[in-house]
Amino acid sequence: MKTKMQTDGLDVFYGEKQALFGVDLQIGANEVTALIGPSGCGKSTYLRCLNRMNDVVPGCRVSGRVTLDGEDVYDPRLDVVKLRARVGMVFQKPNPFPKSIYENVAYGPRIHGITHDRDELDALVRDSLRRAGLLEEVEDRLNEPGTSLSGGQQQRLCIARAIAVSPEVILMDEPCSALDPIATARVEELIDELRAQFTIVIVTHSMQQAARVSQRTAFFHLGRIVEEGETTKIFTNPDQERTQDYITGRFG
Amino acid sequence: MTSSSDPQRLDRADARLRRRYRAERLFQASGVAAIAFAVGTLFLLLGTVVYQGTGAFVESVAVLPVALDAGALDPDGDRSPESLARGNYASPVREALRARFPEASGRREKRALAGLLSVGAEYDLRDFVLAHPEAIGTTVERPLLLSDDADLYVRGDVDVDVDESDRKVSDAQVAWLDALVARGQVERRFNRRLFTSGDSREPELAGLQGAIRGSFLTLLVTLLLSFPIGVAAALYLEEFAPRNRLTDFVEVNINNLAAVPSIVFGLLGLAVLLNFLGLPRSAPLVGGIVLALMTLPTVIIAGRAALSAVPPSIREAALGVGASHVQAVLHHVLPQALPGILTGTIIGMARALGETAPLLMIGMIAFIVDLPTSPTDPATVLPVQIYLWSDAPERAFQARMGAAIIVLLGFLVVMNGAAVALRRRFESRY
Numbered sequence A: 001m002k003t004k005m006q007t008d009g010l011d012v013f014y015g016e017k018q019a020l021f022g023v024d025l026q027i028g029a030n031e032v033t034a035l036i037g038p039s040g041c042g043k044s045t046y047l048r049c050l051n052r053m054n055d056v057v058p059g060c061r062v063s064g065r066v067t068l069d070g071e072d073v074y075d076p077r078l079d080v081v082k083l084r085a086r087v088g089m090v091f092q093k094p095n096p097f098p099k100s101i102y103e104n105v106a107y108g109p110r111i112h113g114i115t116h117d118r119d120e121l122d123a124l125v126r127d128s129l130r131r132a133g134l135l136e137e138v139e140d141r142l143n144e145p146g147t148s149l150s151g152g153q154q155q156r157l158c159i160a161r162a163i164a165v166s167p168e169v170i171l172m173d174e175p176c177s178a179l180d181p182i183a184t185a186r187v188e189e190l191i192d193e194l195r196a197q198f199t200i201v202i203v204t205h206s207m208q209q210a211a212r213v214s215q216r217t218a219f220f221h222l223g224r225i226v227e228e229g230e231t232t233k234i235f236t237n238p239d240q241e242r243t244q245d246y247i248t249g250r251f252g
Numbered sequence B: 001m002t003s004s005s006d007p008q009r010l011d012r013a014d015a016r017l018r019r020r021y022r023a024e025r026l027f028q029a030s031g032v033a034a035i036a037f038a039v040g041t042l043f044l045l046l047g048t049v050v051y052q053g054t055g056a057f058v059e060s061v062a063v064l065p066v067a068l069d070a071g072a073l074d075p076d077g078d079r080s081p082e083s084l085a086r087g088n089y090a091s092p093v094r095e096a097l098r099a100r101f102p103e104a105s106g107r108r109e110k111r112a113l114a115g116l117l118s119v120g121a122e123y124d125l126r127d128f129v130l131a132h133p134e135a136i137g138t139t140v141e142r143p144l145l146l147s148d149d150a151d152l153y154v155r156g157d158v159d160v161d162v163d164e165s166d167r168k169v170s171d172a173q174v175a176w177l178d179a180l181v182a183r184g185q186v187e188r189r190f191n192r193r194l195f196t197s198g199d200s201r202e203p204e205l206a207g208l209q210g211a212i213r214g215s216f217l218t219l220l221v222t223l224l225l226s227f228p229i230g231v232a233a234a235l236y237l238e239e240f241a242p243r244n245r246l247t248d249f250v251e252v253n254i255n256n257l258a259a260v261p262s263i264v265f266g267l268l269g270l271a272v273l274l275n276f277l278g279l280p281r282s283a284p285l286v287g288g289i290v291l292a293l294m295t296l297p298t299v300i301i302a303g304r305a306a307l308s309a310v311p312p313s314i315r316e317a318a319l320g321v322g323a324s325h326v327q328a329v330l331h332h333v334l335p336q337a338l339p340g341i342l343t344g345t346i347i348g349m350a351r352a353l354g355e356t357a358p359l360l361m362i363g364m365i366a367f368i369v370d371l372p373t374s375p376t377d378p379a380t381v382l383p384v385q386i387y388l389w390s391d392a393p394e395r396a397f398q399a400r401m402g403a404a405i406i407v408l409l410g411f412l413v414v415m416n417g418a419a420v421a422l423r424r425r426f427e428s429r430y
């Protein structure tokens, strides 16, 4: 396994309250890593450390080491804007900008100056939408507001928006929690396809989803990693009893 | 299942449901009653104002043949505008009346007869002659503006049963006016002067143009100051300021400022802007600055509320694709908050439009006839004009005051309509 991102001894505090305790985890390149665990165990917190989204949370303090391709993410000399362009994020609730479908996807490339003219941008927008499996559905209404799409379409729009800036890593925080089974299946399919190009970290509450889409799984509990390893192993033959209990639904 | 087959329990549930419906109906009825009361009061208020003010939108003129005598009107005899401007227009007007009522004799009677007309009749005649110099030497039918008291009589607002010495219109004048009316020589027409001329000591000549311009210039200054400063302050406080004692202190003070009585801002303007900085008295510039200070807290508070109402998910989405904090705010948060900010600003401006007290402190209460053309010219504003006219001894000013209130309310309605329209427009974009 080639490591894309890595955390060593990651502690996170919200004010006085500690949310993560010395989390060590390696995230393999071109793999889907699933983070599972009961509510409030710190999965979102962990995810948000990877692209420093916690920076904007008042009172949040992070210590320990987070690296991307061996570079320290929390290095004060590092430009957080560049980092977030390399480590994109898809949120739990679909949150398209209140702008047109086109503008939603075009915004990232535009602020990063990825494209040089209108044609290039058009092509990139269409390509991103196509890779997110949304192009066919919205091809003739690119100028309609992104918020007019259905929930599942909005989430795929958010994925298109994330991949439009060609990140290296995509973080997904429960991307399917607001979606119906059919839309969920589409997003899962999409995640599997995207793996070829991107490294993906996904938080999910659905054991089946974790088992279906991920190659590696980390089980969080009370701010610590209880167990992590290959998904097949975690779901068939975990080392820890707590992991076994959680994935079989005996607690959580 | 046991519960539904138990008749006693069903009964009780039924009774409870009925009680609940009754309580809900009562609640709705009290709401309707409250609205009815509010609407009723509003209509009463509007009704009084309209009843009082509509008269001022109409003026009365006596249409009489006027002999345009070349000797009086054109002292130089060359028909040049300079010469015509120096002409004596009082005598043709006087002569026109005397020709109509030759029976008036003696100084007192002649004075009373001349008192039927306003000096405005001369001004109108001069304007006519300047526009039509070719009419000099002929006799033309011209509308001659009646004086305020004659106008009041014509519209039936003078009680002739009271003793002659207790009213402004003498018996002789009543007889002349009746004669004019009987011959159809009195016309009532739309009072354009009300909107085109400035203030005057003569009620029939007084207009709102000066006050409207003053209000416009003042509000312009207010808007240009309070909107950018208010939005910038709201943006910084809401989005960028570190949370510490100092920002808390600033925040508390802004909230307090919003509750400071407006006259205090007037005192501030008097002490700092006039006495210390030496800015001109009675000027819309100073009034605008004072009102901007008063409006700022409103704009800031409304702006912050609008900014914080933007869902954080939008902000996160922007940060998530690599926008900087400033980009996220300027590209996504601010446009979303703009309708709310604009509404707050317009409401603040509407309050400023109706504000009187602080402007009195900086001298905007002066009697000003000239129309202001720049923010440093002396001027008055609509609410102050209303106050001035309400205080005037001539009865005819009462109607003018009503008309001024109607105009002021009209502007307020337009501004609030603009707030609603702006909000619709921006919101319906997406």
Ligand SMILES: Nc1ncnc2c1ncn2[C@@H]1O[C@H](COP(=O)(O)OP(=O)(O)OP(=O)(O)O)[C@@H](O)[C@H]1O
Pocket: A014, A017, A019, A038, A039, A040, A041, A042, A043, A044, A045, A046, A057
């Ligand atoms: N902004 C915050 N301020 C204070 N405490 C927070 C904040 N965000 C999260 N926490 C706390 O940190 C802990 C971990 O929260 P986190 O959101 O990471 O949980 P999670 O595993 O994502 O849960 P869920 O599955 O419900 O989303 C929780 O105890 C939570 O109360």
Ligand SMILES: [Mg+2]
Pocket: A043, A044, A045, A173
């Ligand atoms: Mg979470």
